[in-house]
Amino acid sequence: MTDRDTGRAGHRRAPGAGTIAAGTTAPIGVPGWVIAAAVVGTAFVLLPLASMAWRVNWAEFIRLVTAPASLDALWLSLRTSLVATALCVALGVPMAIVLARIEFAAKRIARALVLVPLVLPPVVGGIALLSAFGRQGLLGRNLELLGVSVAFSTTAVVIAQTFVALPFLVLSLEGALRTAGTRYEAVAATLGAGPTTVLRRVTVPLVLPAVVSGAVLSFARALGEFGATLTFAGSLQGTTRTLPLEIYLQRETDPDAAVALSLVLVVVAIIIVAFTHGVGARPLRGHRDQPRRGRPSMADRPPSPAPAAGTKRETRSGAHRPPKRFELRASVRERDVDVELEVAAGETVALLGPNGAGKSTLLALAAGLIAADSGQARLGDRVLFEVDAGGRRRARRPHERGVALLAQEALLFPNLTARDNVAFGPRSRGTTRREARRVADEWLGRVGAAELADRKPAELSGGQAQRIAVARALAGDPELLLLDEPMAALDASVVPALRRLLRDALAGRTTIIVTHDALDAVTLADRVALIEDGRVVDSGRTRDVLERPTTPFAARLAGLNLLVGTLEAGGAVRTDTGDLLRAAPSAGAEGSAPGSRVGVAVRPSRVAVWSDPPASAFASTSGENAISGIVNDLEPRDDGIRIHAGAIAADVSPSVVADLDLEPGTWARFTFAEADATYFPL
Ligand SMILES: Nc1ncnc2c1ncn2[C@@H]1O[C@H](COP(=O)(O)OP(=O)(O)OP(=O)(O)O)[C@@H](O)[C@H]1O
Structure with missing residues (x-):
């Protein structure tokens, strides 16, 4: 049975949870022939390298590699490769970011063109560079007029190396950016960070290992560059003759020197590859999935309860900006979403609906993470976005909205401490570093996480991380708080404490909380809005909506049967x-006229089940309501079994199921007393 069927929260796996833990080897073995082929492959790579080491004239090695011409070439190679690597980073990082983060028409073509030098024979690359920068080249011709000669200079070496090495950096970084996704960046924007701050403090630190390994690969490629350099820069000792060129020349005149210098390059390559693997193997991690082992710290325990209070309104929330009213009316055609929602200043609205109903889309519209095709949103007297009749869009960017988003996962920035x-x-938002830290410490204290301030997210459990995420969302004092199933990914044991924390923190704040859990709606919200198939289908006081469900989803949520029909005379x-x-x-409902549409609600616990009904007149003679149907599901529950048959469900004990021999496909009769059922207008 799916979430959509039941209307209840599906169990979501914590990331990494599974039968075989991440990082372990599956105990299924590897076929012997695969291992044999792998050994042959390894030998194929190692044999030439080992042979070269065997060929080296070790007695003369130091003299050969320290000859002036060799040192000149080595020194030139290192200098030019370093400059080329710096250029690769300076140009390649922006290129990778644009390719990974911006959608534009010719993107596939742009990516293919950027990567061309990777597959081009280097000598062809050299000719292309000559065509651009040579004396008669497209640009070179004009540069010559200015007295600048590029070809056959050290600058040409750097250009050739950059040309062939750049794709390595772009390729590895673009992949890393795609893998990292944009969720951290979206959170950072909703916390008020502008695009440059997001790039500097979130995106680049997240993909730093990929930048470093991409840079190292580019360096390695630049160091080994030969064909393009020879064609475009020539082979002038001390000016353009890099180590590979020197090796090539020496091969004719002094084979021992060529082999010795080759070995130097091999050693450099091995060091680079080892370093790249070391860096690449350490991706930044979010919070841990499981709590730490050993004695639980204070911070592993739930935060101290909020001050005793009768209702959400009476709880203390700390000083914050005056709450604002939020209004949204928007459609997103691609997702078939067309919603309208208002949240009064300081009110919490729980947004409930089946999977795919449009809840996250509504939050994304409010946060500015997706664009609407029509409609508008206002927060207080500020317009968040507006699409006019002609389809022209005016929108504040996410960091300009004063709207904070707390998602299912904490998404703490892995490179930063909790504080x-x-x-x-x-x-x-421009607060000084000192003041920001003071505010952070205050909020960490409020969520009971003061002693976690100096920990990195990888050292936190899921519950701890989510508490800190609550503090992070509130520390910027947002005027609208959006919570997207903030407890769905947490272990059940930590949910009550977080719910208490939220209950305190949300008081007096304009908030929308998406949830699948009726308990969240009852304990945290003033009002609920039901969203189904991209439309808000019902809204009202939590109690009213749950007591008088108007859709099967709402009825399931409230734990009620909903039988829809028409009122008859009598x-x-x-x-x-x-x-x-x-x-x-x-x-x-007393005044409802015959012929009007009504819903009848009855609790499954008030419904009795009988075996296949022979007596069709049972209802009228006994005073009980009776419905017959084919059992389509038996659902285990904490206190028994729920039997579903079409629109009706009954909660019974396992012994009843056994006595009546019930299973999917069998006929059964469901009865309930008139006094246990209420009808209300739809
Ligand atoms: N990135 C996307 N691109 C295109 N369509 C999307 C995208 N994300 C969601 N949709 C579609 O938009 C509709 C609303 O999805 P949305 O994620 O808002 O639902 P939801 O109520 O939040 O669901 P859930 O409870 O599963 O999170 C669905 O039909 C979904 O398939």
Whole structure:
């Protein structure tokens, strides 16, 4: 059964959770022939290198590699490769960011062209460079007029090396950026960070290992560059004759020197590869999936409870900006979402709906993470976005909205400590470093995480990380707080403490909380809005919506059966499936006219189950309501078994299921008393 069917939160796996833990080897073995082929492959790579080491004239080695011409070449190679690497980083990082983060029409073509030098024979690259920068080249011709001669200079060596090495950096960094995704960047923007701050404090630190390994690979490629350099820069000792060129020349005149210098290059290559693997193997991690072993620290325990309070309104929330009213009316055609929602100043609205209903889309519209095709949103008297009749869009960017988003996962920035994570919002909004840290410490104290301030996210459990994420979202004092299933990814044991924390923190704040859990709606929200198939289908006081569900989803959420039908004269209800039911009118339903559409609600625990009904007149003679149907699901529950048959469900004990021999496909009769059912207008 799916979440959509039940309307309840599906169990979401913690990242990395699984039968075989990440990092372990699956105990299924590897076929012997694969191992044999791998050994042959390894020998194929190592044999030439080992042979070269064997050929080296060790007695003369030092003299050969320290000859003036060799040292000149080595020194030139190192200098030019370093400069080329710096150029690769300076040009390649922006190129990779544009390719990974911006959608534009000719993107595939642009990517293919950028990567061409990777597959081009280097000599062809050299000719291309001559065509651009040579004396008669497209640019070179003009440079010559200015007295600048590029070809056959050390500058030409750097250009040739950069030309062939740049794709390595772009390729590895673009892949890393795609893998990292944009979720951290979206969170940073909603905390108030502008694009440059997001790039500097979030994106680059996240992919730093890829930048470093890409740079090292580029350096290695630059160091080994031969064909393009020879064609474009020539072979002038001390000016353009790099180590590979020197080796090539020496091969004719002094083979021992060529082999010795080759070995030097091999050693440099091995060091580079080892270093790249070391860096690449250490990706930045988010929080741990499991709590630390050993004695639980204070911070592993739930935070101290909020001050005793009767209702959400009465709880203390600390000083913050006056709350603002939020209004949204928007459509997103691609997702078939067309929603309208208002949240009063200081109110918390729980947004409930089945999977794919449009809840996250609504939050993304409010946060500015996706664009609407029509409509507008306002926060107080500020317009967040507006699409006019002609389709022209005016929108504040996410960091200009004063809207904070707390997602299912904490998404703490892995490179920052807990304190710096919480200080991120205030810092992004221009607060001094000192003040931001003070605010961060205050919030960490409020969420019961003061002693975690200096830990990195990788040293936190999921519950701890989410508490710090709450502090981070609130430290920037947002005018609208968006919570996207903030407890869905957490272990059940830490949920009550976080719910208490939120209950305190949300008081007096304009908040939308997406949840699958009716308990969240009851304990945290003033009002609920139900969203189904991209439309808000119902909204109202939490109690009212749950007591008088108007859709099957809402009924399931409230743990009620909902039988929809038409009111008949005399107060009975004829359901859409033809059953005649008697139920008490709910408050406000007394005046309903015959022929009006009504819903009948009854708790599954008040429904009795019988084996296949022979007596069709049972209902009218016994005073009980009766519905017959084919059992389509048996659902284990904490206190028994829920039997589903079409629109009705009944909670019974396992012994009843055994006695009646119930299983999917069998007929059963479901009965309930008139006094246990209420009807209300739809
Ligand atoms: N990135 C996307 N591109 C295109 N369509 C999307 C994208 N994300 C969601 N959708 C579609 O938009 C609709 C609304 O999805 P949304 O994620 O807002 O639902 P939801 O109520 O948040 O669901 P869930 O409870 O599963 O998170 C769905 O039909 C979904 O398939």
